[in-house]
Amino acid sequence: MSGVPKRILSMNRCQSDVSQHVVLQPPETSPLCLKCRPLNERRSTMNPDALATLHAHLLTALATPPTETRRLFHGRGRCWPGLEQLTVDWLQGVVLVALFKEPEAAHLDALKQLLVQFEWAQSGAHTVALQHRYLPQSTTEWLVGDAINELTITEGGLRYLIDLGKKQNSGLFxxxxxxxxxxxxxxxxxxxxxxxxxxxxxxxxxxxxxxxxxxxxxxxxxxxxxxxxxxxxxxxxxxxxxxxxxxxxxxxxxxxxxxxxxxxxxxxxxxxxxxxxxxxxxxxxxxxxxxxxxxxxxxxxxxxxxxxxxxxxxxxxxxxxxxxxxxxxxxxxxxxxxxxxxxxxxxxxxxxx
Missing domain, CATH: 3.40.50.150 (Vaccinia Virus protein VP39)
Known part of the structure; x- marks a missing residue:
C-alpha cells in the first residue's frame, strides 16, 4: 500500500485588515477565507448559482467515478458560498446527499430537481438518497431507486457495512x-x-x-x-x-x-x-x-x-x-x-x- 502523506501541502493565504488566514485549496477553485469575503457572502444561502456550481462539480467528480467510497462534494469546508451545509458521498452505486440546514422551500425543490434529473446512470449510480440532517430523526428521502437499509462499501480494499436511512451517521467517517x-x-x-x-x-x-x-x-x-x-x-x-x-x-x-x-x-x-x-x-x-x-x-x-x-x-x-x-x-x-x-x-x- 502506498505511503500516506503526512502534512498538508496545498495551501494559499488571503489577507484581511485583521489577520492572515491559512486556506486549503479546494479542487478547481481558489476561495477566499470567509473572514475576507463581503458580509453578504458570509451569510450566503443556497441559490441557483450555488446549485449550478454543485452540478458542475458533480459532473467533474463523476467523469471518472471513484472505484471505492469517497466524498464527492464537501460544502462543510465553506469553500463554496451557498453550499456550506451540503455534502455528497459516493457509496459505490449509491449517492448520499446530506443537508445540515434547511434551505428555503424553493431552493430545496430546485436541489431535488437537480438530483432527480442528473445523469447518474453514466457514472454507474443506481440510487440517490437525500438525508435531512437538520431534522430530529435525520429523515432520508429516496429520490432515485429503491430504499436501501444496509450496504457494503470498500475503502483501501477493506469492506465495511454501513446503515442508510435509519441513523444520523452511516457507520464510517x-x-x-x-x-x-x-x-x-x-x-x-x-x-x-x-x-x-x-x-x-x-x-x-x-x-x-x-x-x-x-x-x-x-x-x-x-x-x-x-x-x-x-x-x-x-x-x-x-x-x-x-x-x-x-x-x-x-x-x-x-x-x-x-x-x-x-x-x-x-x-x-x-x-x-x-x-x-x-x-x-x-x-x-x-x-x-x-x-x-x-x-x-x-x-x-x-x-x-x-x-x-x-x-x-x-x-x-x-x-x-x-x-x-x-x-x-x-x-x-x-x-x-x-x-x-x-x-x-x-x-x-x-x-x-
Missing part, C-alpha cells in the same frame, strides 16, 4: 481515511487500544495491518456489534480483537488491566449527551495515557470540532502527559477542502520519549 491508512501502516505486531471505537474502523485497519491484538471500547454496544461484522467481512481472526461495551470513565481499571498498549487511538465525539464533553473529558483521557502506554508507545489523538484547533490537543498533552512529544499532524484527504486548516479534522501523532 470518510474524512478519517488517511488516519485509518496510517494505523494500518503502523500496526504490525502492536497491541492497540481503540477508544470511542464506534464501528471499529480503526480496529479493522489495525488487524489488516498485522496488529497483534486490538481492544475496542465504546459504550454503544450496537456500534461494537457492527464492528464485529466489519471484522468478519474482512475475514479477520476475532480472537485478536476484544470488544468492551463500557463507559470509559467507569472502566479505567479494566482498560489498564488489558494493557499496556503500543498504540492508543482517541477519536471521541465532540459532544455526546451524558457521556462526553470535549472541553472537559478529553483532558481526563489524556491524563491516563502514562498508565496505558508502553515506554515507546504512540498516541493518535483525533478531534473534529471546528471551534478548536490543533493547539487544544498539543497543549492538553503537554499539560496532562508531559512524557509524550508531538510528532506530526496527519493530512486530511484532498476531497475535504476547508478554508481554515484548524476547522477541519485534526489527527495528531504523539510518542513517548
Amino acid at each position: 470518510l474524512d478519517m481515511r488517511y488516519g485509518r491508512n496510517w494505523v494500518r501502516e503502523q500496526a504490525q505486531g502492536l497491541r492497540v487500544l481503540n477508544l470511542f471505537a464506534y464501528t471499529c474502523g480503526f480496529s479493522v485497519a489495525a488487524i489488516e495491518g498485522g496488529a497483534g491484538h486490538v481492544v475496542n471500547l465504546d459504550m454503544a454496544r450496537g456500534a461494537l456489534s457492527r464492528g464485529r461484522d466489519n471484522h468478519r467481512l474482512n475475514g479477520h481472526d476475532l480472537s485478536r480483537v476484544t470488544f468492551l461495551g463500557h463507559d470509559l470513565f467507569k472502566s479505567w481499571a479494566k482498560v489498564i488491566h488489558s494493557g499496556p498498549y503500543d498504540l492508543v487511538i482517541i477519536d471521541p465525539p465532540s459532544f455526546q449527551k451524558g457521556s462526553f464533553l470535549l472541553t472537559k473529558d478529553y483532558q481526563r483521557v489524556l491524563r491516563r495515557l502514562p498508565d496505558l502506554l508502553t515506554p515507546q508507545g504512540t498516541v493518535l489523538a483525533c478531534m473534529n470540532d471546528p471551534a478548536f484547533g490543533e493547539d487544544f490537543l498539543i497543549d492538553g498533552v503537554t499539560r496532562e502527559a508531559p512524557g509524550l512529544r508531538f510528532v506530526e499532524r496527519l493530512e486530511n484527504p484532498p476531497e475535504f477542502p476547508d478554508i481554515d486548516r484548524q476547522s477541519g479534522l485534526k489527527a495528531l501523532v504523539f510518542r513517548q520519549g
